[in-house]
Amino acid sequence: MTTLRQAVVWDLDGTLIDSAADIAAALNALLSAHDLRGHDVARVRGMIGGGVAKLIERGFAAAGDPVSTLSASDLAPRFLEIYSAAPTVRTKLFPAAAETLRSLDEAGFCQAICTNKPEAVSCAILAQFDILRYFTAVVGGDTTAAKKPDPLPLRRALTLLGVGPEAAVMVGDSAVDVAMARALGMPVAAVTFGYGGCGPADLGADALVDHLDQVPGVLKTLAPASLQVQ
Structure with a gap:
């Protein structure tokens, strides 16, 4: 019934x-464009949650170059451009x-x-x-x-x-x-x-x-x- x-x-x-590997690849490409070292997939996995800006904020902080919430939001379109081009490779x-x-x-x-x-x-x-x-x-x-x-x-x-x-x-x-x-x-x-x-x-x-x-x-x-x- x-x-x-x-x-x-x-x-x-x-x-x-x-999806952590593809997210990590996009985040690392963004970090590299700012002359920052990327993170391995395991570390990025722990950064996921809360949206793209929050991921960027955590990623830049872990790379030793903290960005403000506003700056992270400004970087989000570029991250999405990178990620959306290849979201299912890995x-x-x-x-x-x-x-x-x-x-x-x-x-x-x-x-x-x-x-x-x-x-x-x-x-x-x-x-x-x-x-x-x-x-x-x-x-x-x-x-x-x-x-x-x-x-x-x-x-x-x-x-x-x-x-x-x-x-x-x-x-x-x-x-x-x-x-x-x-x-x-x-x-x-x-x-x-x-x-x-x-x-x-x-x-x-x-x-x-x-x-x-x-x-x-x-x-x-x-x-x-x-x-x-x-």
């Missing part, structure tokens, strides 16, 4: 795709990502992306991996007037899906995702392999996901009985 339509809102980087889907999205789609779940990555490049990446078709909505860092952890992007995603917070679950990898979902009273699952910046158990999520094929089972545990698909 299904009384309401169910929805899943996904984060992108560190949740569905492992990027990969996390194991079982495509299969899980297809399974949920076939089960009648509506799905959306809510990311701080710009909308256009997010759609291009999803299309490259042939998974864009599973998403009713893609809300990027430039889609609304605010970025995560502000709840506005998530609220926009839910509006486009045509559901309320009571019929949806957020799946992400960071405290930003958890805070955003909490602001709308939504349950949230956190993957344990992402770019969260702290131990997954410390994120305060309602459930932890070690492998994406666990998500359908986790959704059943998080959804109220009235929303569960029988």
Whole structure:
């Protein structure tokens, strides 16, 4: 018995795709243009989250040349130009990502992306991996007037899906995702392999996901009985 339509809102980087290597390549190209030494992928992985300007701010600070938030914002268009030219050279889907999205789609779940990555490049990446078709909505860092952890992007995603917070679950990898979902009273699952910046158990999520094929089972545990698909 299904009384309401169910929805899943996904984060992108560190949740569905492992994009750290391509992000690092773009950041390092920007740093090199300013005569600064780049960072290895592992270090950049810990800088991801909060949007492009925040990544640049962290990257320049770690290279020994801190920039202001305003200056980082000024550098963001050049970073995006570099990154958008080759966003999937080294990027990969996390194991079982495509299969899980297809399974949920076939089960009648509506799905959306809510990311701080710009909308256009997010759609291009999803299309490259042939998974864009599973998403009713893609809300990027430039889609609304605010970025995560502000709840506005998530609220926009839910509006486009045509559901309320009571019929949806957020799946992400960071405290930003958890805070955003909490602001709308939504349950949230956190993957344990992402770019969260702290131990997954410390994120305060309602459930932890070690492998994406666990998500359908986790959704059943998080959804109220009235929303569960029988």
